[in-house]
Amino acid sequence: xxxxxxxxxxKSRSIVKxxxxxxxxxxxxxxxxxxxxxxxxxxxxxxEIIMTQxxxxxxxxxxxxxxxxxxxxxxxxxxxxxxxxxxEEVIDKAVEYVRSYGYIDDVxxxxxxxxxxxxxxxxxxRIRAELMQKGISDADFEKAWxxxxxxxxxxxxxxxxRKLLEKKHFSPxxxxxxxxxxxxxxxxxxxxxxxxxxxxxxxxx
Numbered sequence: 001x002x003x004x005x006x007x008x009x010x011k012s013r014s015i016v017k018x019x020x021x022x023x024x025x026x027x028x029x030x031x032x033x034x035x036x037x038x039x040x041x042x043x044x045x046x047x048e049i050i051m052t053q054x055x056x057x058x059x060x061x062x063x064x065x066x067x068x069x070x071x072x073x074x075x076x077x078x079x080x081x082x083x084x085x086x087x088e089e090v091i092d093k094a095v096e097y098v099r100s101y102g103y104i105d106d107v108x109x110x111x112x113x114x115x116x117x118x119x120x121x122x123x124x125x126r127i128r129a130e131l132m133q134k135g136i137s138d139a140d141f142e143k144a145w146x147x148x149x150x151x152x153x154x155x156x157x158x159x160x161x162r163k164l165l166e167k168k169h170f171s172p173x174x175x176x177x178x179x180x181x182x183x184x185x186x187x188x189x190x191x192x193x194x195x196x197x198x199x200x201x202x203x204x205x
Contacts, residue, residue: 001042015085025085059086059094073109075135110136110144118154126190161199172203
């Protein structure tokens, strides 16, 4: 397999790019061990050792180190490992390994995220959008939201909106432009316009 390019990305680490499109990280000592040079062939035997022995264990270790520092959604962890130059098939094995031991669980991650951010006054729409950006699927979000709601760990949206109205010193007879500013502020928190204006209408009650 022809080595197309070797890109240095640290003091002792490089990304090896093969003509086939496959790329992977190796340390300087490993480049020497497998006699890896630009414009020369990497033997099939060497490539097999790299892909089946060296990279999987290293990628798993990297995943474990990341998860020891903080929780990750699966999509976030995949992105982090991709940034390290690991090929997709190696990342898949590492993710499967940590998932099998319960180190990543998108529903659990979403539930924790929902509990914390709803307690900070963030609404469903905002929390959902933020979790989607982290790679949480819509199905996992819905499951996490339902489970968290059933446990009574999410404040009722009407109560949350009323608290925000109080915080912004809302008054039903205030200038329409000020009302709209307050409504926009609460919308950015993730609450629907319908719920916001209903609470504004019912505020005196």
